[in-house]
Amino acid sequence: MATTSGRPGIFAVRDVRSLITETAEEGQGLKKAVGATHLTAMGVGAIIGTGIFVVIGEGAGIAGPAVILSFVLAAVACAFSALSYAELASSIPVAGSAYTYTYATLGELVAWIIGWDLILEYGVSVAAIAVGWGGNLNAFLDSAFGVALPDAIAKSPEDGGVFNLPAVFVVLAITFLLIRGVTESARVNLVMVAVKLVVLLFFIVVAFANFGTGNFQPFAPEGVDGVTAAAAVIFFAYIGFDAVSTGSEEAKQPARDLPLAIIGSLVICTIFYVLTAVGAIGIASPEQLEGSDAPLAAALDQGAGISWAAAVLALGAVVAITSVVLVIMYGQTRIFFAMCRDGLLPQRLAQVNQRYGTPARLTLVLGVLIAILAALVPLSEIVKLVNIGTLFAFVLVNIGVIVLRRTRPEMPRPYRVPWSPVLPILGIAFAIYLMSDLPWDTWVRFVVWLVIGVLIYWLYGYKHSRLRREQQGGTPGWARTPEDGDPQ
DSSP, X not given: OOOBOSOOGGGOOBOHHHHHHGGGSTTTSOOOOBOHHHHHHHHHHHHSSHIIIIIHHHHHHHHGGGHHHHHHHHHHHHHHHXXXXXXXXXXXXXXXXXXXXXXXXXXXXXXXXXXXXXXXXXXXXXXXXXXXXXXXXXXXXXXXXXXXOOGGGTSOGGGXXXXXXXXXXXXXXXXXXXXXXXXXXXXXXXXXXXXXXXXXXXXXXXXXXXXXXXXXXSSOTTHXXXXXXXXXXXXXXXXXXXXXXXXXXXXXXXXXXXXXXXXXXXXXXXXXXXXXXXXXXXXXXXXXXXXXXXXXXXXXXXXXXXXXXXHHHHHHHHHHHHHXXXXXXXXXXXXXXXXXXXXXXXXXXXXXXXXXSSOHHHHHHXXXXXXXXXXXXXXXXXXXXXXXXXXXXXXXHHHHHHHHXXXXXXXXXXXXXXXXXXXXXXHXXXXXXXXXXXXXXXXXXXXXXXXXXXXXXXXXXXXXXXXXXXXXXXXXXGGOOGGGOOOO
């Protein structure tokens, strides 16, 4: 079956049918093992993490009590793109998320760029989140038992330590779990998601039991500008719902499960976020929330006067962040898997382990690299790139829906974005608007990252592309024998 629609060169696109067909090839496809509940839990697991436990304080400092509206605005901005993700994920149930959708709509070079962009979004954020996990673990040990790990084994060299052992531990533990199988990973994630929701419910119940209205005046001291500026920051709290689409190839019923999980996880998290924001403002002033690295714990401690709750919140943060590491790292491996399978990265890494049904070799390599990054590198500045990388992916996914509607109108679409192209265009507009609110130096770093990616594509991906070899009549790298010569 032809794998290209006929467009030449670096803008050649993958044929949707061939993308789906090759997932059934021996050693190339992933095991279908997860349903709607597990996928929804993955979405909730990826979304609820450092965002709600940290970013709410910064948002309250910008918008005041109106940060509640900022959460709603950020959710609406994500919702348009979530609908587009749902249509593409259900129509093209293949690993790779936005990378694969772009390959099927906008061509190889753009696909590589978005894949490289997703490496930034997922890989770097996993390392940074792992560092945050270590910090929260230390905070929990300190608040609950009065002990803490020494800086030498708890911080990176630039932060005054030698080696961030907790960050390495959580990355390698998650790596092992992901190698063992997607079913086992999904079950563990389901438990952690339940724990984090219980912790947030605990916060909401305690906050509403001590609720007061005094902190709600003035409600929006900075007006509409404050609400929108805070929404651009709070957007970070919603990053992760797109990770559901990375698991589309392993969904039992992708046509039904993926739209349900993507939209469902966004709705669930929005409800929790709004209730948490209302509760936090009800017991603590925006100034108290803004001035703390752990605003929810500070709200209970300083606002409601319940100091023991800080330990509960710290434990909840550890569990919540563990779940985020699991889901984001899972997404990272599946995007890499798709890029390797297409030959844009070394194809040998894309082999699926016959015992576990997972890309074990690839997962191990990524796990070790991310562990090294988390152990030695302070990532506070690099993390700012995650927002712009995610928004860039949203733009391309929305464009992908519009393009595929025109180029492949007959393609089966189990789920369709309503009022297309209006809603995808609104998704593009919201993403660009939020990107425009990010600092100039973030834009510069983002462009530098993309230039490096284009150079790698030119030096490796262009030459080893599976699609290009087939266009030129050669044997694709994944099917080559030793007699053909190994492209690696």
